[in-house]
Amino acid sequence: MAMIAEKAGVARTTVSVILNGRYRERGISEKTAQRVRSLAEAMSFVPSETARSLSRRRSGMIGVILPGFNSAWGESIITGIRSRLHKMQTHVPLIAAAHDDDDWEEREIKLLIERGVEAIVCCATVRAENHRRIVERGVPFVFVGHRAKGIPDASYAAWDGTRVAAAATRHLIGKGRRRIAFLGSAATNPAGSEQYQGHRQALMEAKRELRPEWRIDVPRNSDDGGMMRAVFSAAERPDALISDSWQQALHAIEELDARGLSVPEDVSLLALGDAPICRHGRIQLSAVVEPAEQIGGMAAEIALKLIADPSRRPIQQLVADYSIIDRATT
Amino acid sequence: MAMIAEKAGVARTTVSVILNGRYRERGISEKTAQRVRSLAEAMSFVPSETARSLSRRRSGMIGVILPGFNSAWGESIITGIRSRLHKMQTHVPLIAAAHDDDDWEEREIKLLIERGVEAIVCCATVRAENHRRIVERGVPFVFVGHRAKGIPDASYAAWDGTRVAAAATRHLIGKGRRRIAFLGSAATNPAGSEQYQGHRQALMEAKRELRPEWRIDVPRNSDDGGMMRAVFSAAERPDALISDSWQQALHAIEELDARGLSVPEDVSLLALGDAPICRHGRIQLSAVVEPAEQIGGMAAEIALKLIADPSRRPIQQLVADYSIIDRATT
């Protein structure tokens, strides 16, 4: 910057102020601004965000914790976050992934903090202890997509699992199904239990049968169909199945196919959440789709508010929007 | 750090040196080191990487450009990169995504540079002009997964498209197929043309027929089956198809199904690249699997070497490893 200042015949401050856009309020002429800018361009000068961050005592970064780098859902969430941040011109996402692994999670969070993120937006599960430490450091923390069980007063922008699951169940009831099971993974899906509650409510309101064994819970990352086998080989088996994710629903299709049960004639199948693969001709999985991008944007906005006023109470927003796409499995 | 130094009764320098591990060579006793460390822990002190970066004039970050956040391939690549970097303890990935969009790409690269990454590892396509600018700035650039066409002397760790495609073609020939088509997207797959060359070579070596119209090129992000329709409704249609990606292969399955052609009886189908969904019972797509994680690790290593010695000539490594998984489509 000193070189540019010299060449342009102005003070370093002037260059600094022009290059970071705050020159208007300092009454610097558009002419000199233009001159300095083109000089900087010609010297292919790139301001050091590191030095800026240190001086401003703000990094201009927001940490984003994704479940991994291979989820359509995560991609939508982050698209929402980015487009919102991009509009604000002020914060940029630093991305980490938890990979469903506690050690990774801890290291990644540590990294984010060391790099000075001003807030953390988290699409993954996170240990209550880690969350507490972050909040104690004064770094705003926002859950996105779901609220964390066990951390009641955390900020979030989440899909309303209860209402969405209830809507899904009602949808199947409307299609004449009577014995509706719920398939989910408590370990993997933090919203699982509230979704089940919604399912249950809808069932009770419609005076449909609700059997505890029709809540099928698969352990983390497992595609073993043991429980499904038991449920679907019983004399009075369910005639419909709601799954907490398209992944689980895909496993269910395999199980059902293997048992010779036809979808949707014998068992109607509806997933909470959608992905491109669900549209495939051989799958055609019906799904309740989540406005993930919108939710991502909301989370970013919450983070920005919390950064602007750290003393603020947690901000919690629930989104009940959804749309049901009937493909071939319902 | 000043507070810690005061409480511990030592100089600020001492604290600094202890906290960043370089205290041994300064002859500081393990005892004081321990004391300072536990004091820091108790005060929940986190060193500012921003300040460190500024002072050391090294950010300790490597930029990684992913095609997006929803690809099994990208996830494996980055896993490889991370595990290698993690071993080295010295560099941490800052992740960006190109999203197949030129404007995004340019902005993301600018961001990485401003944040001071010491090298860029890129799994996506990148405009030659952007690449040139980065290299001119002195930032090492490594392609991973494929080499960039049009940028001959760039560093890379890539899958050997020619040999892999040749192997795939030979595999199909070995299964008795005679008329083998090649499906790919030139716009999306940077390795597409060398893969086609490999395919072609294998065909010629085996003295099999090679028709230009059996090279089916679909435009970017398109799943429209126009060209496939034409090829497969001809009197003498191919009896096998190699696809440059599992995504395209999935589209092919749909097209084939729609035309009443059975897979693999009428048409055998083999994809270059694998993903979890390919294992699904209703898909069972045969695939040639890429050692993506290994390639990611190699790319990281190249980046590290280039950082250590910037005057070094480009490092280019080709990996010909693969394994063919015969599922139900071959």
Added chain:
DNA sequence: CTGTTAGCGCATTCAT
């Protein structure tokens, strides 16, 4: 509109 001054939080000589 310009220039001077004083840091931001650390790492790194160099002298002790």
Added chain:
DNA sequence: ATGAATGCGCTAACAG
């Protein structure tokens, strides 16, 4: 073993 001094590249307060 220690500590004072200097600087990384930039921003910001303030006096011109």
